[in-house]
Amino acid sequence: MQRVCFQLQVKPERVDEYVERHRAVWPEMLEALHATGWHNYSLFLRRDGLLVGYFETPSLEAALAGMAATDVNARWQAEMAEFFEDLGDARPDTGFVLLDEVFHLEDQLATAGHRER
Template identity: 65%
Template sequence: MNRYCFQLQVKPDHIEAYKAAHAAVWPDMLEALADSGWHNYSLFLRPDGLLIGYVESDDLGAAQRAMAATEVNARWQRAMAEHFVDLDVPPDEGFISLTEVFNLEDQLAAVRQHGAQTNI
């Protein structure tokens, strides 16, 4: 399972509406995400509107294409589009991918497999 992280910017005057929408995501949207290969999916929102998303998937591109083929995703993206700064594509296509630079479990596994090394 691969880990993916991304960012978007929510308009400051839309933060409360965005939070409200995500407090009760449509059940058919939740099912579509799970069925499309989105796992351990979380969104984190800073008070200034910086949105960080985290998701695990075998292949995020394939998961996005599977979601794009659903009717519920089209409705959800239309409903969410107004909340974001400077997007001319649906939100699920406009996020900026972030590069993972550290993962505790990966490094621990490597150390345990190859023996501890000290960098002192």
């Protein structure tokens, strides 16, 4: 399972509305994410608008392609685009910055031969 972490910048004056929109994401969007391989998906938001997302997937490329093929994703991205800074012509789901994973506890424990107690 691939662990994916990404960053976007929400316009600071839109943070409260962005949070409100995510209190009840459209059921068909939730189903599409699940069906296309987005697992353990979370978003974290600082008050200044720094948004960090995390999810696990068998394939990032397949997860992105799967969502790109859905009508609900096109509608959701169109509505969400106005909340973000520095996207240029990109949609939020293609304009994010991927972050490199530099540490994972379980991987290092396994390498060190740690056993569960």
